[in-house]
Amino acid sequence: MGLASGLPSLVPSAAFGEPFTLGVACGDPDPGGFVAWTRLAPQPLAEDGFGGMPADPVPVHWQVSSDPAGRNVVRHGVYVASRAWAHSVHVEVTGLRPGREYWYRFKAGPYVSPAGRALTAPVPGTMPRSLRVAVCSCANYQHGHFTAYARMARERPDLIVHLGDYIYEQGSDHVALPGGNVRAHEGPEAVTLAGYRRRHALYKTDPDLREAHAAAPWAAILDDHEVVNNWTSLIPAQRREAAFRAYYEHMPLRSPARPGSTAVQLYRRLRWGRLATLHMLDTRQYRDPHLCGAGYSSCPTPADPARTMIGLDQENWLLRGFRRSQARWELVGQQVFFGQRDRDPGQGRLVRQDAWDGYTGSRQRVTEGWVKAGVRNVVVLTGDVHAHWAGDLVLDYDDPGSHPVGAELAVTSVASGGDGHDDDPATDPLLAANPHLKFHLRRRGYLMVLVTPGALTADFMTVPYVSTPGAAALTAATFTLSDLVDGLHRQA
Numbered sequence: 001m002g003l004a005s006g007l008p009s010l011v012p013s014a015a016f017g018e019p020f021t022l023g024v025a026c027g028d029p030d031p032g033g034f035v036a037w038t039r040l041a042p043q044p045l046a047e048d049g050f051g052g053m054p055a056d057p058v059p060v061h062w063q064v065s066s067d068p069a070g071r072n073v074v075r076h077g078v079y080v081a082s083r084a085w086a087h088s089v090h091v092e093v094t095g096l097r098p099g100r101e102y103w104y105r106f107k108a109g110p111y112v113s114p115a116g117r118a119l120t121a122p123v124p125g126t127m128p129r130s131l132r133v134a135v136c137s138c139a140n141y142q143h144g145h146f147t148a149y150a151r152m153a154r155e156r157p158d159l160i161v162h163l164g165d166y167i168y169e170q171g172s173d174h175v176a177l178p179g180g181n182v183r184a185h186e187g188p189e190a191v192t193l194a195g196y197r198r199r200h201a202l203y204k205t206d207p208d209l210r211e212a213h214a215a216a217p218w219a220a221i222l223d224d225h226e227v228v229n230n231w232t233s234l235i236p237a238q239r240r241e242a243a244f245r246a247y248y249e250h251m252p253l254r255s256p257a258r259p260g261s262t263a264v265q266l267y268r269r270l271r272w273g274r275l276a277t278l279h280m281l282d283t284r285q286y287r288d289p290h291l292c293g294a295g296y297s298s299c300p301t302p303a304d305p306a307r308t309m310i311g312l313d314q315e316n317w318l319l320r321g322f323r324r325s326q327a328r329w330e331l332v333g334q335q336v337f338f339g340q341r342d343r344d345p346g347q348g349r350l351v352r353q354d355a356w357d358g359y360t361g362s363r364q365r366v367t368e369g370w371v372k373a374g375v376r377n378v379v380v381l382t383g384d385v386h387a388h389w390a391g392d393l394v395l396d397y398d399d400p401g402s403h404p405v406g407a408e409l410a411v412t413s414v415a416s417g418g419d420g421h422d423d424d425p426a427t428d429p430l431l432a433a434n435p436h437l438k439f440h441l442r443r444r445g446y447l448m449v450l451v452t453p454g455a456l457t458a459d460f461m462t463v464p465y466v467s468t469p470g471a472a473a474l475t476a477a478t479f480t481l482s483d484l485v486d487g488l489h490r491q492a
């Protein structure tokens with residue numbers, strides 16, 4: 001059955017106009033399926049946050065096909081979209097074949113959505129030949145065009161990992177770029193549920209963002225700006241709940257991420273056969289408050305072993321995952337800088353308190369945990385810092401002879417910070433003061449990671465400008481990690 005011949009709608013089709021203004025998305029693939037997402041919003045920026053939809057529930061027909069044109073339909077059904085969830089649709093598709101490409105689309109009333117491309121994960125226990133992951137973070141709409149999203153989409157990766165700051169909460173009056181903002185948010189700072197819904201909807205009206213969602217499955221996690229800058233557990237519960245609800249409503253997430261009576265669980269694992277396991281961490285919900293503010297400080301980190309970045313439950317879950325994993329590559333997707341980044345060129349220490357540098361006991365337990373578990377290769381994928389970074393991870397950052405036990409690849413922003421600029425690596429004080437750090441570049445872009453059984457290759461992609469649309473993507477640097485050979489190597 002195609003979507004053209006659906007069941008009659010509960011709501012007459014004249015009740016709303018073209019509803020697929022926010023595009024389609026899919027996420028969290030497993031061997032049997034994925035989450036297929038859309039949201040009905042004929043007027044995406046409607047003041048009340050309901051997207052111009054009537055109050056009634058609306059049946060949304062969905063289908064998954066093995067061909068892009070949607071002729072060979074392999075799964076289909078009806079999902080009733082309700083006003084309580086802003087007429088969002090989260091279909092957890094099951095029963096598909098592993099390691100395959102699929103396409104999905106929706107129909108509401110007489111309207112048919114564009115098609116999205118999905119993939120299922122490989123057969124558990126098998127060793128796939130490769131996994132191509134695009135990694136990104138930090139897309140401040142006011143700071144620039146989402147060119148990096150469009151370039152990423154054209155790579156047709158197997159997976160897009162989004163590490164947070166998918167939206168920014170600030171109002172249109174918040175100008176952070178020296179030359180003024182490139183474009184404006186739709187209104188004041190997002191604080192209420194309606195405000196967060198409108199902000200998410202504004203972002204999805206961007207065609208480059210919609211293209212990136214339609215091109216590949218995503219694994220997404222939020223950071224601070226989906227709620228408010230540098231938030232911790234001290235932020236009021238009502239605001240946090242509104243932000244989390246709007247995030248779930250606009251992302252292809254599975255049901256544990258759905259706000260309900262229990263905590264919202266965003267940390268999770270995705271497996272790509274025996275080739276790679278992706279551990280997605282939540283460094284926001286369970287962390288202890290900052291001790292010396294969120295910024296750079298020489299404030300000594302207390303030795304209190306109970307102080308935590310990810311909470312003890314999540315930490316145990318992560319360490320258990322390391323002990324049980326049989327993957328060739330352990331990828332850890334998370335928000336804030338993991339390795340030490342010391343801005344003090346001398347003996348002192350000047351580190352960012354919002355990052356793992358403000359939670360050194362937690363960092364040490366996680367690092368020692370994977371070392372003790374005998375994990376084969378660990379690569380931490382990081383967002384937040386609005387610059388590309390490549391660095392080795394070590395057990396003792398104060399010992400220049402400390403051997404690499406993993407690597408960190410931090411991805412720059414999609415748009416946050418504007419066009420950016422090139423630093424001279426020869427005079428970069430951060431590289432000089434931190435010998436484990438190998439690369440630093442303050443341009444916008446994304447990261448392309450090719451994982452194979454024998455090596456992991458990371459292309460640091462940049463776009464030369466975001467102040468106007470249309471820039472081409474360039475490979476600024478390529479680093480490789482060979483299986484069982486510690487440490488990052490830059491390719492000539």
Ligand SMILES: [Fe+2]
Nearest residue numbers: 138165384416
């Ligand atoms: Fe950011």
